[in-house]
Amino acid sequence: MKVEVPVPRQLPRDVSGFVGRAAELAELDALLHDDDGTDGSASVVVLAGTAGVGKTSLAVRLAHRISGSFPHGQLFVNLRGYDTGPSLAPAAVLGRFLGALGIPAPAIPVGLEERAELYRSLLAGKQVLVVLDNAATVGQVRPLLPGTAGCLTVVTSRHRLSGLAVRDGARRITLGMLSAQESTDLIAAATRGYRTGDDPDQIAELARLCARLPLALRIAAERAATHPLLALPELTAQLRDESTLWEALSSPDEEEADAVRTVFAWSYRTLPPPAARLFRLLGLHPGPDFSVHAAAALTEQEPRRAHGLLDLLAGAHLVESTSADRYQFHDLLRAYATDQAHQEETLEDQYTALKRLANWYLRTADAACGAAQSFDASILPQGQTGPASALTFDGQQDAFTWHQSEQANLLAVVQAAAQAELDEIAWQLPAALHGIHMARGVFDDWQAMAGLGLEAAQRLGDRRAQALMHNTLGIAAKDSRQLAQAAEHHEAALELRTLVGDQAGVAESANGLGLVHLWRHELTAGRTRLEQALALYQQHGPRHWTGVVLCGLGFTAAALGEPHEAARFAHQALAVYRETGADHSLHIDALQLLARLAREAGDYAQAEEYLGDALALQEHSSFVTIDAALRLEQATLHRAQSRHDQALETYWACETLQRSIGNRTGQAHAYDGIGQTMRALGRLQEAIDFHTMAARILRDPPQPWDLAQTVTHLADAHADNDQPEQARHHRTEALTLLAPFPDPQAAALRRRLQQLIAE
Template sequence: MGGAVPGGPEEEAGRGGVWSHLSGSARDVLQAGQVHGDVHFHGPAPVRAEVPVPRQLPADVSGFVGRTAELAELEALLRNGGQPGEAVPMVLITGTAGVGKTSLAIRLAHRIGGRYPDGQLFINLRGYDVGPALAPAAVLERFLRALGVPGPAVPDGPEERAELYRSLLAGKRMLVVLDNAATVGQVRPLLPGTAGCVTVVTSRHRLSGLAVRDGARRLTLGLLSEEESADLITAATRSYRTGDDPGQITELARLCARLPLALRIAAERAATRPQLALPRLTAQLRDESTLWEALSSPDEDEADAVRTVFAWSYRTLPPPAARLFRLLGLHPGPDFSVPAAAALTGQDPRQTYALLDLLAGAHLIQPTGADRYQFHDLLRAYATDQAHQEETPEDRHAALERAAAWYLHTTDAARAAAQSYYPSVLPAEAERARPKSVPAFTTPQEAFAWHEYEQANLLAVVRTAAQAGLDEIAWQLPATLHGIHIARGAFFDDWREMARTGLEAARRLADRRAQALMHDTLGMVCKDSRRLAQAAEHHQAALDLRTALGDFAGVAASANGLGLVHQLRHELADARTRLEQALAICREHGPPSRTGVTLCNLGYIAWELGELRQATRYAHQSLHIHRRTGADSYVRIDPLLLLARLARETGHYTQAANYLGDATALTDRTFPPAFEAAVRLEQAALLREQNHHDQALEAYWACETLQRSIGDRLGQAKAYNGIGRTQRALGHLPEAIDFHTMAARILRDPPQPWELAQTLAHLSDAQTDHGRPGHARQHRTEALALLTGFPDPRATALRRRLEGLITD
């Protein structure tokens, strides 16, 4: 949006982070890059952030039967938790589809999970799903977030992600389960790099490269024995049937090819039809095999048996349940909720819930949580095949359109609950088409929780909508998600891909307004991930389109976006020009909310230019508009922080404290932590200038903890600079040098010349006080070179001071 959080106050925002507890002399840290453990400095104890311990394993498999020898073999391989020289780092469970690889892996993981106190990571790589398999980069993003890395701090490149992932797992004892891998390339980037962690992989293929190069030990899972197969059927039907002949049970198991997936479906049908003798059920299953074509599989007999069981169970479903089952095969994402399933069929959610319960009872779908379900990949393929056989192309398209519309309108409801600054992009008449099953969100927390559950589905819906010719939904959905993504500050990969897909859809529609929205969204994604050149290109493209259209509100938004990019580059004259352009349009055409935000952004530019009275006027005008219009409370924090800064710099400390008190009262746990971090940073600066050094160190450290939690790398650098300046005031010069050096390292990658020049100036001052004139001169010389491109008064004053110190 602008102002304090993305780039206003002295301790401005950025990206990246160090996930550790830092508190003092950082010499060892500077060499290590990543920090592990605690580093202590002279001063109060640091605020400690909770380090997440991921517990991602699905629930253990109920009614698990057999595999005693296989479990014993796997446990023997992994005994002692993967200590070097004593156990293998990875086991690979292979076997045909439906043989029970996932169930065995989950059962094994639950049995050995206690040996890995640092947690368990689990992912279904979807290597054999009807949709695209999960790419390693996407998995690494999810794993890094589970390990406590904030979304903005996740590196862009897959290699950098893999490096960070291995660094975070180094020295830990963690269990990683990679289910349904199709290729070695899917697995290798996800492997821990050191001993202590263990990886369990399942695949239909041998993945020989993992054994040859990565030390995996393979266990090829065969069919259940006849005894184990009969035991599974008996265990599943014991409470419902009596007197079945063991020979008939064995015959039923044989017809199921002794595959656990098929056996469970057959057993469930036998359990729900206790009045039918087992020979009758077996005869029906035998007859079914003549009614369909075999699936493609390395073993046609097993594939035939599996599909026979699917068809046998499917054909006994009531027509509404059968229709729901096959239409679920068209669902774009990996799992689905009750309302999403209802949207596919156009039914009431209560009716749909009963049908889903019926399908789950028949083992045709699997529950994954409260009112959420997923397919086994073989069953999804079967359901999709049935949809193409039994539904017309028009009916299939209509089902997809209903589901996509449900996701769009539900996202719009979540957007409205999460914030009010970004309005709906849906036309007014769209309200009449709003599906009845769209849930009501009453709090931002509910909206964010829904988004967390649906993240993968939303990306899949955008892709599928574009492929199905639903181009309006393909751009409207990412545009609607814009406000949620900004509020959460996460999921940059998905956000970027959705916006690119939306832009392509808008171009196909020749809809220039939609294209401008997508360019602005891409500009925001690039700005927040510090790709400032690309951000400027997208905001400029949006500005050009909106200027041609005469879209005044849009021109103001794009000009504001460009202004913020210039501000982050410390191109203050260009930033002011763009923001004044936006302000003039907002004052004439509205809306008032954007007028208030633009005034605040201009206030920060005026402050950076040394125009303190003008900055104060802008801040008061902004705050007045926000209060008059009832803007979200978090929007009012920006001008309050600017006023606090201005009061502090003019020596009005009591007034500054009052403004900070007002800002603190507005913070809320539903806001992004960046707001609280900005408040803490200004509080720390005020305490430092009042010579309350111990309290300042506490406040700076609290700020650093928050900045680290959101991946605000530049914010961390500003906090380290504040610690360094406070340590210098206390006479702790080695510590001051260390923390300024840490800040400088952050600011070099990616290069941020203005902030780095200020940091080097502080570092040179500390080096001078410590009796190191050579080091001080080196830092001042580098700072002067960085300041060459900045003509503003603050940069000019700093340059003159450094030049004077060099010539003395």
């Protein structure tokens, strides 16, 4: 399976009525093109300048002008380096960019380095334009730079970011204020068709009071356009009065910032009271943008009314519309709105507004998770009503689309709830999102939110909530192959659930531990825990979870060399799933196990039938981890049938998926399978190379069981390549690795290795 790379088109709309900056655009054109018109050498350009000077507008205008030179797409992100909340971390940005480049959310690697490697690999040989807006530090930018020529990165910042020039060859253009003529041209363009007869000197005075900064100029011009009967001298007199007020509160070296704040205040004071209140309360929203429904919840209004007020604010350039029902602040306006909220709203009113907002996110997240999957029940009390503006969803994709649009906000809301001592919401929100996090594999946010939730539950002294957070952290760690951490969290959850007498919870934790043991090839311990879980689920439910445990027992029996017992467990699991109408994704594991058992028995036709059923179900599932496992089994079946070309193609598809989700163990399994296929084809040196790559991965961190299999295959390839000493060395290493494992499969492999060494 080939991962198709789409063409992202993320540029915001070009700036309406863009005026000036002809010199800067000419300088940029010279940087980006040689004298003969061919592409120049600049691959990173920094647009630096004070707040409100128009860096973003120029970057967007430039990007639209040159987008045709970048046929493989344009990426854009606001790094929020100067926002009142936390800036956007490079790992989070790479997660977004990888998604835009075709990597499914569950398939995005966990670590920053792995994400950056995949990002650079996807852009290699491509021509992509990357716009990084509002960068505060070099550290925010450097991981986001493409690794090869052909791409261009445009960075905007209030700082010079000298490190990019020194190390990365960035070219910098510093923006000053608009010229007097450009400033008056901007006001004239924005008011054209609304006003006539304004004195050019009065327009120039208005521009001077705005410090010739585009952000302030646009707000002032909008005010003038919407009051066409008000003489310009009167408008400038009002602005001058505001300016006098700010000057009394400011220091002399803050002239530009004072001018911007003056224009903000001038515009804010003319808003109708409901719009002014919405504006300042939006300053309490902790995320980077906000939907109409979130704004409605924040202000306790009907969504239609909130939408109208948001459009009014957008018309006054106090917020910016980013789509049909989403808006965002300029970072200076966000700071101003927050300041107004602190000044004009009581602490109690601010707390109540934030609580309404957090509760809206909680209720909507719970509805989304219910639409996305059916194996995890709601954690919220039944019959409890939520806010009127809480959303409903038409199926999994609708829920996933909402989660993707709100992903950054959700983490910010949990952080804000924890800071505001809304501890119940701070653990309930990550708990409500567990099913979506598991389906989409967004490990960064999953673990960060659950970690905050655990701290909140600990502050409350709520043992059940603590256990729930340990459980979700355990599953996140297991799915991202952090098995030691997974075991610690499941043990902690098991202890807490035992203390409170939560038998269904004990079953869940025992199952989680059993699967961790299975993945470590600790088969006896795994079987014991899974049998404990099965007994408890049979008594306490829910019924469909007995199928999950039966499937785990089936994989354990297969690893112990008990194929008939494994098949019995798999069929029992499928019967439970059919009986309970369980989620499609649960059926797939059991079918995959049956395909493996049929393959190992030499019944390839039956194996293909089971795999076909599993792949058909996978079309309705969003679990990339399951897809990768299916591809690995499919490739192994092709190899067993001596269909080597198909095997190689499918192993590579598996490797791509495993690498993209950061599953290094799965990636090693794919390399090992490629090595075995190469050996079957007689391409022995290539086989040795791939087995060596797999072994390197499995040594860091050490994974003894998987590494023993791989070095055994490596030894066999060396032996076929007439390299007996290397073969003996690796067989001896494999024997050492197998020492801790007492199961029949390990014993049989030890006997084979000992016999080969003795020959």
